[in-house]
Amino acid sequence: MAVQTSQKxxxxxxQKLVVIGNGMAGARTVEEILARNxxxxxxxxxxxxxxxxxxIMLSNLLAGVETEEGIFLNDxxxxxxxxxxxxxxxxxxxxxxxxxxxxxxxxxATPYDKLIIATGSYSWTPPMKNVHNPKRGYHQGxxxxxxLDDTRGMIRYARDHERAVVIGGGLLGLEAARGLQNHVSxxxxxxxxxxxxxxxxxxxxxxxLQASVEGKLGIEVITNAMTTxxxxxxxxxxxxxxxxxxxxxxxVVIAAGIxxxxxxxxxxxxxxxxxxxxxxxxRVEGQRxxxxxxxxxxxxxxxxxxxxxxxxxxxVLADHITGTTGVAYTGSKLSTKLKVAGIDVASMGxxxxxxxxxxxxxYNEPKKGIYKQLIIRDDVLVGATLVGDNSKAASLIQAxxxxxxxxxxxxxxxxxIGGPAGEVAPAEMADDAQVCNCNGVSKGxxxxxxxxxxxxxxxxxxxxxxxxxxxxxxxxxxxxVEWANGGAAEEDPAASWYVPGVPMPKPExxxxxxxxxxxxxxxxxxxxxxxxxxxxxxxxxxxxxxxMMWADQYVDERDARFINDRxxxxxxxxxxxxxxxxxxxxxxxxxxxKRIAEVAEKYQVPMVKLTGGQRIxxxxxxxxxxxxxxADLDMPSGxxxxxxxxTVKTCVGSDFCRFGVGDSTALGIAxxxxxxxxxxxxxxxxxxxxxxxxxxEAYVKDLGVxxxxxxxxxxxxxxxxxxxxxxxxxxxxxxxAEEVIRLTGRFLQYYRENANWLERTYSFVPRxxxxxxxxxxxxxxxxxxxxxxxxxxxxxQSYKDPWKERAVPATPGQFRTSLPLTVLPQVPVRS
Amino acid sequence: MKTLAxxxxxxxxxIPPGEGRTYAVDGEMIAxxxxxxxxxxxxxxxxxxxGGPLADGQIDNKVVVCPLHLxxxxxATGCSQSGQPSINVYPVREDEGRILLxx
Ligand code: SRM
Ligand SMILES: Cc1cc2nc3c(=O)[nH]c(=O)nc-3n(C[C@H](O)[C@H](O)[C@H](O)COP(=O)(O)OP(=O)(O)OC[C@H]3O[C@@H](n4cnc5c(N)ncnc54)[C@H](O)[C@@H]3O)c2cc1C
Ligand code: SF4
Ligand code: FES
Numbered sequence: 001m002a003v004q005t006s007q008k009x010x011x012x013x014x015q016k017l018v019v020i021g022n023g024m025a026g027a028r029t030v031e032e033i034l035a036r037n038x039x040x041x042x043x044x045x046x047x048x049x050x051x052x053x054x055x056i057m058l059s060n061l062l063a064g065v066e067t068e069e070g071i072f073l074n075d076x077x078x079x080x081x082x083x084x085x086x087x088x089x090x091x092x093x094x095x096x097x098x099x100x101x102x103x104x105x106x107x108x109a110t111p112y113d114k115l116i117i118a119t120g121s122y123s124w125t126p127p128m129k130n131v132h133n134p135k136r137g138y139h140q141g142x143x144x145x146x147x148l149d150d151t152r153g154m155i156r157y158a159r160d161h162e163r164a165v166v167i168g169g170g171l172l173g174l175e176a177a178r179g180l181q182n183h184v185s186x187x188x189x190x191x192x193x194x195x196x197x198x199x200x201x202x203x204x205x206x207x208x209l210q211a212s213v214e215g216k217l218g219i220e221v222i223t224n225a226m227t228t229x230x231x232x233x234x235x236x237x238x239x240x241x242x243x244x245x246x247x248x249x250x251x252v253v254i255a256a257g258i259x260x261x262x263x264x265x266x267x268x269x270x271x272x273x274x275x276x277x278x279x280x281x282x283r284v285e286g287q288r289x290x291x292x293x294x295x296x297x298x299x300x301x302x303x304x305x306x307x308x309x310x311x312x313x314x315x316v317l318a319d320h321i322t323g324t325t326g327v328a329y330t331g332s333k334l335s336t337k338l339k340v341a342g343i344d345v346a347s348m349g350x351x352x353x354x355x356x357x358x359x360x361x362x363y364n365e366p367k368k369g370i371y372k373q374l375i376i377r378d379d380v381l382v383g384a385t386l387v388g389d390n391s392k393a394a395s396l397i398q399a400x401x402x403x404x405x406x407x408x409x410x411x412x413x414x415x416x417i418g419g420p421a422g423e424v425a426p427a428e429m430a431d432d433a434q435v436c437n438c439n440g441v442s443k444g445x446x447x448x449x450x451x452x453x454x455x456x457x458x459x460x461x462x463x464x465x466x467x468x469x470x471x472x473x474x475x476x477x478x479x480x481v482e483w484a485n486g487g488a489a490e491e492d493p494a495a496s497w498y499v500p501g502v503p504m505p506k507p508e509x510x511x512x513x514x515x516x517x518x519x520x521x522x523x524x525x526x527x528x529x530x531x532x533x534x535x536x537x538x539x540x541x542x543x544x545x546x547x548m549m550w551a552d553q554y555v556d557e558r559d560a561r562f563i564n565d566r567x568x569x570x571x572x573x574x575x576x577x578x579x580x581x582x583x584x585x586x587x588x589x590x591x592x593x594k595r596i597a598e599v600a601e602k603y604q605v606p607m608v609k610l611t612g613g614q615r616i617x618x619x620x621x622x623x624x625x626x627x628x629x630x631a632d633l634d635m636p637s638g639x640x641x642x643x644x645x646x647t648v649k650t651c652v653g654s655d656f657c658r659f660g661v662g663d664s665t666a667l668g669i670a671x672x673x674x675x676x677x678x679x680x681x682x683x684x685x686x687x688x689x690x691x692x693x694x695x696x697e698a699y700v701k702d703l704g705v706x707x708x709x710x711x712x713x714x715x716x717x718x719x720x721x722x723x724x725x726x727x728x729x730x731x732x733x734x735x736x737a738e739e740v741i742r743l744t745g746r747f748l749q750y751y752r753e754n755a756n757w758l759e760r761t762y763s764f765v766p767r768x769x770x771x772x773x774x775x776x777x778x779x780x781x782x783x784x785x786x787x788x789x790x791x792x793x794x795x796x797q798s799y800k801d802p803w804k805e806r807a808v809p810a811t812p813g814q815f816r817t818s819l820p821l822t823v824l825p826q827v828p829v830r831s
Numbered sequence: 832m833k834t835l836a837x838x839x840x841x842x843x844x845x846i847p848p849g850e851g852r853t854y855a856v857d858g859e860m861i862a863x864x865x866x867x868x869x870x871x872x873x874x875x876x877x878x879x880x881x882g883g884p885l886a887d888g889q890i891d892n893k894v895v896v897c898p899l900h901l902x903x904x905x906x907a908t909g910c911s912q913s914g915q916p917s918i919n920v921y922p923v924r925e926d927e928g929r930i931l932l933x934x
Contacts, residue, residue: 049916068915069902076910501891522849522867534867534891536903559849559867563887563898571898575884811847818853818884819860819876 014041017321018102018112020092021261022046024055025294025310026118027074032318034082042084043110045102048147049089051075054468056307056438058151059172059339062179068148073468095268097290114321117265117276117284117292121258121305122146126167126192128239129229131254141236142252145176154253158183161250165189165239167227168255169196171338176255177219178340188247189213190225190239192256200336200347201385204364208371208387212343215369222247258305260296275303280328282317293317300331308332311440335397337390337437344390348400350375350383358382361410372414379405381413394476398433426476426483435480436473441466443480450484457481458495498757499542501535502528506545506756513549520555521546540565541757544643544679548752551798558811564641567815568802569626572619575819577626579618580640581633582676585650585668585688586614592635599632613640613647613685624815627806636676636801643758645678645748646685649697653690653707660690662707667737668696671705671744677799678792681755684748688740699727702761703747705740708733713740717747717773718765726762729770732778746785747777749792835859835921835933843871843925851886851895856932862886863923863930864895864906872906873923873932879916 017033017040019026030042046052052074060066079086091105095117101109123144125131133139141161143154158164164184166177169191177189189196195206196213210221226242230252238248266272270284275298277285282297284290293313295305304310309332316329335348352375353360359376368388374396375383381399386392392414399406399413406413429435431444441464449463457478461467467474498506502524509528518524521542525534543560564570569577581596596616600608606620615638621629630637639646650668654660668688678684688705689696698704700721706714712735719728731747734740750773755764765773775781777788809815838856846852846865853876854861860876862885874895878885883899890896894903894912903912909920923932 075912077912536889536891536894536896537901539889539891557849558847559889562889571887573881573899575882575887811850812845813852816852818851818862818886819882 014039015113016040016111017042017114017116018110019044019116019118020095020102021118021120021294021296022048022052022086022088023118023120023294024052024073024307025120025314026116027052028311029116029118029293029314029317030084031074032314033322036318036322036324038318038322040114042082043087043112044079044084045087045090045092045104047089047091048149050148051079051086051088053148054438055146056339058145058148059175059179061148062145062151062155062176062182063341064179064182065341071148073465093264095265095270095290097268097270097287100289113289115290116317117290117296118294119261119265119296121260121295123150123254124257124259125254126227126256128227130232131230139230139232139236139252140234141232141250142230142254145172145253145255146258154180154251155183158251162186163188163249164251164253165247165249166253166255167239168257169193169221169223170199170255170257171197171336173253173255174213174343175339176253177213178217178343180251180253181217181219184251186220188220188222188249190227190241190247191221191223192226194223196221196223197338197345197347200351201345201387202351202373205351205371205373205385205387208366208369209343209345211366212369212388216342217340258295260298260303262296265292265296274298280316280330281320282313282329283320291317291321299329302331304332304334306334306336308434308437308440309334333401335400335437337393344386344388344393346384346386346390346393346397348384348397349381351385352383361414363414374410374413376406376410381406397437398429401434402430402432426480429480435476436464436466436468438473439465439468446477446480447484450481455481455485456493456495498545499535499538501525501533501538502542503530504528506754510545510549510753513546519546519550519553520557521560522557523555540643541681544681544757547679548795551794558814566811567623567626568630568637568641568805569621569623570641574620576620576622578640579621579626579629579633580611580613580615580638581635582638582672583615584672584676585648585665587650587665587669588616595633595635599629602632603629611640613638614649615640615647622817624817626815627809630803630806633803635803637803639677642677642679643682644680644684645672645675646683648672649685649687649701651689651695653688657690659693660707661709662690662711662713663737664688664690664696664705664707667705667713667740670737671741674741674796675745675748675792677801678748678752678795680748680752681757682760684751684761686744697721700725701728703744704728705744711735713737715740715743715747718761718770720760720762724760724762726766729765731770731774742789743777745792745796746788747773749788749795750777753788753791837931837933840930840932842928843930844928846930849890851888851890853884853886854932861921861932862895863932864890866890866892866906868892871923871925871930873921874904874906874909875919878902879911879918885918 022044054071054073057066057071092102094103101111103109123146144150162184163186164180166173166189169189177187180187195203196209213219227239228242229240231238236252238246240246260275262272265276271277276292276296278292278297278299282291282293284292294310312332313329316327319327338345361374363372370388373385380403384396429443432442435443445464449460454460454463460481467477496505498509516527521539524542526532539560540562547554569579605618609617611617648668648671650665653664684702686703687696687698687701689698690707698706700719704716712733714733715731716728717731720726840854848865849867851862851864861873862876864872878897880902883897887898888895895906896903902915904918909917922934
């Protein structure tokens with residue numbers, strides 16, 4: 001039976017808990033203790049100068065699929081809110097278990113009643129000549145792959161280099177190699193053993209994996225490659241192998257294994273073997289008040305290098321330290337998945353049979369790179385390896401973890417026979433089946449959050465952390481939340497808000513704005529946000545909406561605009577701006593070209609470039625020079641910076657092209673002329689093309705017009721070829737250019753009024769449905785066509801070229817520089 | 832943090848409400864913001880992330896959002912809300928229509 005006692009010390013005072021190591025295990029243990037209302041005053045020491053981040057996601061950060069912001073689990077505010085004293089960037093140098101204090105690198109002694117050691121591991125460097133530089137630590141261009149700083153350094157350095165070598169062909173090495181491909185053109189993976197991931201895969205599976213890594217990813221793999229020396233004096237020029245081969249490279253990443261951080265602990269006289277020796281309550285052997293969790297702990301002879309076991313350890317320790325008796329950690333079963341897009345690898349338990357009676361099931365399809373092996377003992381799964389197809393991984397991990405009886409028909413374990421492919425049904429999952437393998441969240445925990453009142457997917461994810469690791473389990477989390485809700489998950493209310501800072505969806509917000517006649521952004525915050533709190537990140541969306549609703553009557557507060565819309569240029573990485581003059585339909589004249597050329601020379605514009613939108617970009621212009629440049633150009637703004645109507649791309653059409661069946665150039669210019677500068681919830685990019693050969697790419701535009709034989713025009717909407725690729729849906733076919741212009745205006749206005757902030761037409765059109773849009777815009781089934789036409793006409797009439805705002809700045813210091821440009825990354829000048 | 836001697840930066844009307852402007856003071860680049868609630872805030876002008884010009888960022892009465900990658904910092908404490916290093920904050924106030932920076 002579990003019994004609760006208080007953690008007050010003998011004197012009834014709150015006890016002092018000190019945690020060494022602010023990594024995944026340390027921070028998680030503290031969270032678990034807080035969740036049990038543990039009454040401690042907590043002090044944490046972390047060698048790294050940050051809050052707590054998800055180390056696993058460093059692979060994704062390197063691969064460019066996650067941002068730094070996205071990998072933080074607890075920012076500094078979390079520590080403050082929970083009354084935790086965080087010594088970030090401070091190393092503990094000694095533990096005095098007699099005096100019950102820890103001594104840190106600042107020379108400060110901190111007393112404890114309870115101490116938790118969670119120092120994790122460091123990246124191990126195999127013996128190699130010239131790997132260290134006596135002054136700098138690692139040789140220049142050589143990196144470990146363990147911390148955020150390592151990863152930042154690697155990205156910064158790799159960006160300007162070409163060839164990388166990764167030493168180590170395990171999980172980490174493979175993920176590093178894949179991530180580096182994002183930064184350099186050539187990556188070689190060196191592995192000292194005979195095949196990749198030899199700790200998780202047998203030889204056959206390792207070879208299949210190698211074939212995929214080389215064939216699909218284009219990473220060169222060399223096995224049996226023992227690196228003996230780093231070459232290069234000031235900077236790396238290559239590495240040398242034991243057989244004398246030299247691999248040229250300018251970046252080296254070492255991912256050859258990890259070793260627990262135990263030196264300080266051993267020097268303090270605590271029991272250390274391979275790791276810090278702990279018992280089943282995670283208590284350091286022979287100590288009453290010192291505990292250890294995470295990769296640094298050695299439990300029943302085992303060390304762990306994955307997060308799932310740490311979660312189990314953290315829970316047991318939290319239970320124990322908050323007074324629940326009778327809890328014990330008995331070890332973890334390990335399963336791993338490789339987080340490399342396009343290469344599926346999962347492994348658990350044994351990689352080869354150990355006993356004669358062990359049943360081995362193998363499926364091998366080399367052409368597709370698929371290999372599956374199961375090892376079964378006494379009808380229980382004791383090992384599985386999957387390469388090239390992870391569809392059964394979830395159910396196998398479950399069977400492996402729980403030791404459940406297996407189906408008679410063994411093939412069902414490796415293939416989906418009947419039934420829907422690969423999807424575990426929430427109803428059939430056991431309560432303690434692990435759903436999120438990164439954060440150790442079970443189906444039961446997810447259902448618990450739902451029954452405690454958290455009905456949305458994002459809410460459950462925030463509360464339980466499920467899906468917040470590598471993210472591969474998100475679809476399953478969603479299915480479970482839906483199932484636990486008895487069907488559909490409730491929508492996250494905030495997800496439907498137009499902007500994050502005003503709690504209303506767009507129709508309601510527009511109604512309230514109309515009702516109270518709110519014509520400025522600050523009046524919306526004051527009137528519609530409980531407490532009247534302003535929100536910087538909502539201003540731009542509100543400004544766009546109000547401008548759309550009130551046209552000329554909109555009260556323009558300049559601070560509501562993003563900087564681009566304050567100075568009418570696009571801010572660049574170095575704080576300068578780009579200037580893109582309007583060039584309707586991509587058509588220009590010699591005199592216009594001359595003027596642009598003269599301006600570029602006069603102001604020494606660092607780069608002149610043709611854009612993907614058929615016009616000319618002058619890049620790298622200091623803010624203070626913008627008005628003078630506009631005056632000299634004397635062309636209207638092309639609005640390349642705003643969430644607004646951008647361009648109409650055209651082709652040469654019937655005037656010149658031997659295939660042209662419609663005057664696409666003239667129509668494109670007319671459309672751009674009419675709708676120039678029109679703000680919207682997202683960018684609006686159009687095209688008109690002279691025949692279905694589609695040289696102006698009209699099928700993939702927000703609105704694209706295609707001339708077809710017989711003087712007719714097809715109008716496509718909702719197309720895209722940016723971050724998303726989508727062929728537009730045919731809205732209708734019309735018989736005249738005037739009709740195209742009218743329907744264009746009507747469609748754009750319908751989009752402006754109904755799309756969410758930043759929702760491009762490629763999401764908006766499928767959300768509403770093309771049939772419904774056609775009913776409204778073409779057939780006028782709702783009787784609003786005239787109103788849409790009138791509204792867009794009003795907006796068109798209120799257009800003013802923003803570049804006219806140059807003689808007198810709109811606000812004091814509108815064009816004053818905001819930075820000394822010398823401290824910024826400089827944009828290279830191309831001659 | 833370096834302390835700055837009391838310096839008058841000019842009239843408060845130089846900074847439109849809700850916006851920021853950069854001032855070079857004693858070798859430091861300082862972004863001064865004029866909040867919509869009327870008060871002033873002063874922080875280091877250069878974004879610690881990748882050198883973005885913070886004075887060009889959007890603000891509310893609490894935070895500034897850097898214009899380059901949209902990370903946010905608390906204007907009163909300088910703390911990042913997204914795991915970035917903090918920015919310096921400087922004392923600043925209005926005195927009879929003038930901006931007074933430092934102490
Ligand atoms: C200048 C230009 C690249 C070039 O040198 O050709 C460009 C430059 C930028 N594009 Fe683009 N895009 C440019 C044509 C395109 C095109 C092609 C086109 O317009 O025909 C596309 C695909 C079509 C589309 O819009 O989907 C395109 C899809 C994007 C996207 C992805 C949008 C999406 O939802 O899929 C972004 C990011 C965003 O909007 O959030 C983006 C964002 C950007 C930004 C504004 C990034 C930023 O926020 O600073 C770039 C500004 C760079 C700078 O420092 O000034 N740019 N961008 C092109 C300007 C065209 C023009 O004359 O106006
Ligand atoms: C790139 C990468 C990808 C990974 N992918 C996966 C994966 O997909 N799945 C998985 O399960 N695992 C993965 N791992 C492993 C996982 O990150 C670790 O198992 C986990 O972080 C271990 O947690 P920990 O708290 O024990 O150690 P850590 O997270 O390393 O935390 C220890 C902390 O203690 C600090 N510290 C050490 N000594 C001191 C001292 N004396 N004083 C103060 N502070 C100190 C360290 O600086 C560190 O911040 C990956 C690891 C890396 C590097
Ligand atoms: S594709 Fe567009 S957003 Fe990306 S770097 Fe090029 S210009 Fe910038
Ligand atoms: S430079 Fe400021 S957020 Fe990136």
